Amino acid sequence: MESINMPTMNNGRYASIQTIEWDMMNKYKFYPLSMLSSFSVRCILYPFTVIKTRIQIQRHSEVYKGTFDAFQKISKYEGIGGLYKGFWISAFQIVSGIFYITTYESVRHFLQQRGVHDSRIKAMIGGGCASLVGQTIIVPFDIISQHMMVLGQLERRGKTKIVVNPLNINYHKMSKLQVAAEIVRNIYKTDGIRGFYRGYLASISAYVPNSALWWSFYHFYQDHLVRIAPVGTSALLLQCIAAPLGGCTTVLLTNPLDIVRARLQVQRTGGFGHTFRVLWQEEQIRIFTKGLSPRMFQSCIFSFMIILGYESVKRLSISDEYKGDVKW
Template sequence: MATSSLGQTEINWDKLDKTKFYVLGAGIFTGVTVGLYPVSVIKTRLQVATKDTAEKSASSVIRGILKTDGVPGLYRGFGTVIIGAVPARIIFLTALETTKVTAFKMVEPFNFSEPTQAALANGIAGMAASVCSQAVFVPIDVISQKLMVQGYSGHEKYNGGLDVARKIIRIDGIRGFYRGFGLSVMTYSPSSAVWWASYGSSQRIIWRLLGQGSDREEAAPSESTIMLVQATGGIIAGATASCITTPLDTIKTRLQVSLNLLTVYH
């Protein structure tokens, strides 16, 4: 298991201040979403583009959005995502941390190396958390993606998220909010497992490279060092997970923004 110094870099669910965890987590998530949301809009438009679509690259999509809608066009569906994703994130983080505690206890008797234990426990927790949160994430995805591509490449126009929801219910019923649910689970559960497994194991490997071994007592690393290691682990995890996510995510997005095709795919 981790050293006393490394143990201070780990989240202990039993001792965690849940109020700060959720409030700060929601705030950080909102801030990150504000910065990265335009990337999601551009990616979604590229994923649903047809061979006849004039905009074939990210730069051409950006120019097209700014020309027709201005900067607000880069944030279509943002309100829906924020309103729905905050409770979804709470579900995800709760499931992640509680499952991680159990998962570490499950793998500990096998005497795997520390990076392997971290990969297995974090991977199990990440997959479980993703499955639990999809019940909220998928409807938000369906609504926000329809808003992202409205009027683009022949897609219908809407008057906000409530208009999208009303039309989904009228055409497909409640099932329409879960269009692509199976693909979402297939996409994000393995992706979440890979992300958290890579994140947990890469951090431990980096700590070892920095001399924070598991067989010695050492002073706790500085906050800046912890942040740097965690950021590096996050980059490695993101790059690894994206390799398996992108193809299925493209299929899922096309399914979720399509109209009147529910029976074809289920």
């Protein structure tokens, strides 16, 4: 992250380092700690991903009236396991997360060397590039996990209730591993390798701007918080406040794109433009609020926890020569 307060000089050296750069860390410590932190956050917040996905793909409010209603119904009819459908497939996002943060930090470092010093510009470009790399890796796993999230869900079509099963899988007597394998087999049988990248452009269209805006707004709010915070306020505290603010702002701007992405990948609704038109016909202005509350809550908590974990991991991974110069 960028520096919040400019450190003072002491005999030609910074008295304290508030920006922990990529080359200041011990990567043998950073990567394992970063993966552990990311996995812990995903364990806590995954139910909101399931709820968000189910609300996004339903028509109008036929099954779930909102986040709390979805949580109650899934817990009642499917148990706690229903809130973690597809979790182990989705957990592969940890791998893409490593590539994401490596790309983000590398791009920032590259831009810094090329004379770009505006933190928001570096963050926006770095965040966009990082998301492009991360999504290229994770989209196939994302598609599989989304199919598992919605499989078996009841959906009302007029006066008739149907069971959501886009791939027509006989899943009742299968283990979770067998269900995942059957989903993979059916996707490949239907569309080949392309099937695992269905909605890829929609994912890029949703997540690249989301990532770029998130990092940019994060620095924007961070800069403003610094101006009003008392002298000596913890840099980590300000970062943990700025992150949810950036997350909420980004969600409000990009929610329709995320709904289109989810429908493309699960319901096989055709191209991006067609899916958006169908969604608009169904929802009208509600396209901006559909699934917004779980996504907003998830983004707010996720942003806070990711920054808390990421910045803490960076501090714990600092090379010995810089330890005395880094403050929390």
